[in-house]
Amino acid sequence: MAKKVEISVEDRLRALYDLQLIDSRIDEIRNVRGELPLEVQDLEDEVEGLNTRLEKLGTSLDLVDEDIKSKKNLIEEAKALIKKYSEQQKNVRNNREFNSLTKEVEFQELEIQLAEKHIKEFKVQIEQKKEVISETKDRLKDRTTHLKHKRSELDAILAETQKEEEALIKKSDDYQKQIEDRLVKAYLRIRNNVKNGLAVVAIERGASGGSFFTIPPQVQVEIASRKKVITDEHSGRILVDAVLAEEQKAKMEKMFAKL
Known part of the structure; x- marks a missing residue:
């Protein structure tokens, strides 16, 4: 040196x-520039967070759809078993066998009722999630537009001042070396x-x-x-x-x- x-x-x-x-x-x-760089960073973080939230909500919606399909399959299986047990009741040899099959039919009917109850609950969840998704999309659109505006502001200021700032920083370093x-x-x-x-x-x-x-x-x-x-x-x-x-x-x- x-x-x-x-x-x-x-x-x-x-x-x-x-x-x-x-x-x-x-x-x-x-x-x-003031708080513009921080504002832009905050908006970028918020937009990223909203996009992540939408992805998670979409995944959650798919899972609920799968749950509904699963319950509908269970209902079809239960109906098939009820039909099967009802047919078997026609060929029973005694009351014990008849009562046993009756209990199986009743059990499958309860399974159907429970599955239908769950399907109703899942559909309510879907409506709620769709409402949140709609609100989140509106928020994302608003924040994205705001971010675009703020980025444009920042870019304009940087275009005007960056060259001068870089030159001044070099001058500052040069002057420090003289002292x-x-x-x-x-x-x-x-x-x-x-x-x-x-x-x-x-x-x-x-x-x-x-x-x-x-x-x-x-x-x-x-x-x-x-x-x-x-x-x-x-x-x-x-x-x-x-x-x-x-x-x-x-x-x-x-x-x-x-x-």
Whole structure:
């Protein structure tokens, strides 16, 4: 790995502020996308879940149909046995044989009644499942249309910003390599600990950018001298003077325009 060239404190501050401007620009691009990628992912998951549910409902419906067929076969078998036993009753030799066959007939009749009861229950299940399938299909159609719309939105934003974002990420990496590791780690730590991602801020009206805490005049003079890296005692952010900030903003705006 190439050794980093030793640079002055002012150059470090300028490089840090440039890095902040690049990373803030990346943040802006990502904010434009906002929650869209998550919304698209959630919709994709929901559509997949609805499709899985429809498959399971379809399989369940097939199983109930099979159960109905099975019960209908049982009824036909029972009817055949009743016919058989009734024929046998005509040729019995005694009451014991007749009563035995009568019991067999009664048993098969009960089997038929039970099977018919189950068939009715299965048909109710089928109607209920068909209703759920219909509702699920409507939901799937609605979610699929919504997903298509959201994907289109996201694709349009990505088409506009992806090239610039990729170029900015590379610039961010390049600028980090120009700054000593200790400062980069401090910058990234501060950036990750603040909501707006601002780790390097300019003094605005005597206060740290985005803060209401006034910076003592002596400290402001030190910051303007650019002889050392100074942090805000309240927020921990790295501070730069307004003139340096304006100069770097103008420089970086020109670079952004070329991306």
